[in-house]
Every structure is written in C-alpha cells, then in structure tokens.
Amino acid sequence: MRAIEELAVRYQEKALALPLWFEAGSLKLLDQTKLPFKEEINTMENVEQLGDAIRSMMIRGSGAIGICGVYGMFLAAYQSNGNPEAVREAGVLLKSTRPTAVNLMKTVDEMAAAVKGTGSELVDVLEAKAVAIIDRQLDFEYKLGEHGASLIEDGDTIMTHCHSGALGGAGYGGRALSVIRRAHEQGKNIHVYTCETRPYLQGARITAYELKKFGIPHTLITDNMSGFCMNTGRINKIVVGSDRVSANGDLANKVGTYMHALAAKEHGIPFYTATSSHTIDFDTPSGDAIEVEMRNSDEVVQIQGVRIAPEGTDALYPSFDITPSRLISGIITEKGVITVPFEQNLNRLNEKVNI
Numbered sequence: 001m002r003a004i005e006e007l008a009v010r011y012q013e014k015a016l017a018l019p020l021w022f023e024a025g026s027l028k029l030l031d032q033t034k035l036p037f038k039e040e041i042n043t044m045e046n047v048e049q050l051g052d053a054i055r056s057m058m059i060r061g062s063g064a065i066g067i068c069g070v071y072g073m074f075l076a077a078y079q080s081n082g083n084p085e086a087v088r089e090a091g092v093l094l095k096s097t098r099p100t101a102v103n104l105m106k107t108v109d110e111m112a113a114a115v116k117g118t119g120s121e122l123v124d125v126l127e128a129k130a131v132a133i134i135d136r137q138l139d140f141e142y143k144l145g146e147h148g149a150s151l152i153e154d155g156d157t158i159m160t161h162c163h164s165g166a167l168g169g170a171g172y173g174g175r176a177l178s179v180i181r182r183a184h185e186q187g188k189n190i191h192v193y194t195c196e197t198r199p200y201l202q203g204a205r206i207t208a209y210e211l212k213k214f215g216i217p218h219t220l221i222t223d224n225m226s227g228f229c230m231n232t233g234r235i236n237k238i239v240v241g242s243d244r245v246s247a248n249g250d251l252a253n254k255v256g257t258y259m260h261a262l263a264a265k266e267h268g269i270p271f272y273t274a275t276s277s278h279t280i281d282f283d284t285p286s287g288d289a290i291e292v293e294m295r296n297s298d299e300v301v302q303i304q305g306v307r308i309a310p311e312g313t314d315a316l317y318p319s320f321d322i323t324p325s326r327l328i329s330g331i332i333t334e335k336g337v338i339t340v341p342f343e344q345n346l347n348r349l350n351e352k353v354n355i
C-alpha cells in the first residue's frame, strides 16, 4: 500500500471525518451535497472530475478544498506516470474552481514548488509532499482547537455560521468546530447555535450533522434569528471559520458573517474567527482586495431544487462577505490567538513562522 493510502487508513482508525482520500488509483469523497440524508461516496477518476466536484460544492470549506489541491496535484502526477506538464495543468484547473478561499491556491503552489524530476521520482516526491501537507493541516486543527478552547468557558453558548468543521478540513474539526470539539472534550458544558446558512444550508445540513456526531448539544436557527438570540442573552460567544484573512485582519467568510459580527459588536459579544496561518494572505492588504465569488442565483430562488420565488424573480448570490477587523475580537490560529493591533501582530506571526 502506498503511503498516501496508508494516510487514509491511519485517519479512519482515529475516527476522523475524512472529506477526501486516495484509494486504488483514484480519489474518493463524501458528497457533501447529499448530507445529512445520505452518506454517499463518489469516485473522482481524474482532476477534471475533482474540479467539477469543487465547483458544485460536493466538497467545500476552505480547508477541504486546500486538501483537494494536494490530492489533485498528486493524482495528476500518478495518472500521467510522472509528467510535470500534466501536474502544471492540474494546478491551473484546480485554482480556477473557486476564487475566494486562499488555501487551495497555496496548496497547489506548494505542491507545484515540490515538483522534481519525471516518472516515478516525480510521483514519489509529490506523494511525500501530499502526506506532509495533510498531516500538517490535521496537526494545525488540533493546535488551533487547543488555543481556541482556552477562550471557551463552562456554560458558554457559542454561535457559528456556515460549516467550518471536520469535513471542511482535514478531519478533526476543521477550524471553528476544532475549537468547539476541543472545549467539549475538555468537559466544558457548552451549547452551540448553528445558523442555517442560506442559501446552501451548510449550517443546517453539515454543521448540525457533525455536532450530532460529536455529541455536542446544539440548536439550529435561521440566519435572521442571530440578532434576536444575541439580544435575548442566548449567545455569548461567536466562532466562525474564514476563507481568507487579509494582511490587516479583515476576513472573508460565508455571506451573513458580516451581519452577525455587526450585531455582536452592538451586544458586546466576542467574535472570533478560527483559522490556520495558511488562510492568512499577506499578499492581500485588506478585505476590499478579496475577490468575492458570485454563484448562480438559481441557488437563491430554489431550496434543494424546490422553487421558492415566482418565475422571473431576479436574485443575487454573493457566496461570501467581508468582515472588517474592527469587528473581530481575535483570530485563532495554530500558533495562538492574534488580537489587536491585527496588522502588526499578524506580521509578527509571519516573521516568526515560515508561513
């Protein structure tokens, strides 16, 4: 068995929720569009199919699509018997799938930088790199979970938005749910409010599914209930993921995050993003420079294929919004929790750590 296949076995033995793995010459993924009703495993025979799966949200979450970058580049090398041109083309295709989340761009670049030789030498070198990146990402989840859990107290009621969890990451808890899962493992009595996350329903379909698996008490709310819940004392902390954090600490996350952060500020509720240092993009100075992915507005006029607005109704679907750093209490990373002044402290992290 190849090392990259052993990785999947190792992770499964630890009861991690794997979003994607390599098996018998192709990639397998759990189709997140079918959750929570069906746990369907799909086979990706080539990088084109993986690209389609990312575009169609069969696999999503910034950490998990970063992992797609890793496996996709390895798959291209493996299937072409180590042709560097095939690997380069795979990188171009993968990077074109979703523009906002920076992890995908970074993992593709990291794999591309490791390209060496041709044939089996290239396959072996990219396999070793892939295993190292995925193991590192899992290690980040444990570490950021530990740092973030230190902010969580017994009795906390924590709101999260969208899905920043195990299936959106390397398998432990992704980002926001690593913090929540670790606090729960520490025996803290916590309750999670998960926002439904219109239009794609990641919060209702996937976050609630994972919280149930982890045995963490939770309540589902629609996105427009967050203000009510904050105003009536039901929520005392907020932890969300992020698809990209700019050099000044602004963050792009699932659309709706910004309005929750505004309401949290008004109510004096700490608002954290849990992320990894790889999601911090020092080439993007501020949130204004982050490209927000615009998705097909059909996803707004329908819910799970059922039309909810009259034919001909115009709709808009920005997939993300930008939360300015002035609304953020802390950025939880595997290296610790970054607080104000964000720009200076993020820079210090960048100098200290070879990101």
Ligand code: RI2
Pocket: 060, 061, 062, 063, 064, 161, 162, 163, 164, 165, 168, 169, 174, 175, 176, 202, 240, 241, 242, 243, 253, 254, 255, 274, 275, 319
């Ligand atoms: P992690 C998701 O986007 C949401 O924005 C979610 O909060 C984010 O990815 C988090 O990614 P989508 O891919 O920080 O569902 O958890 O559109 O990796």
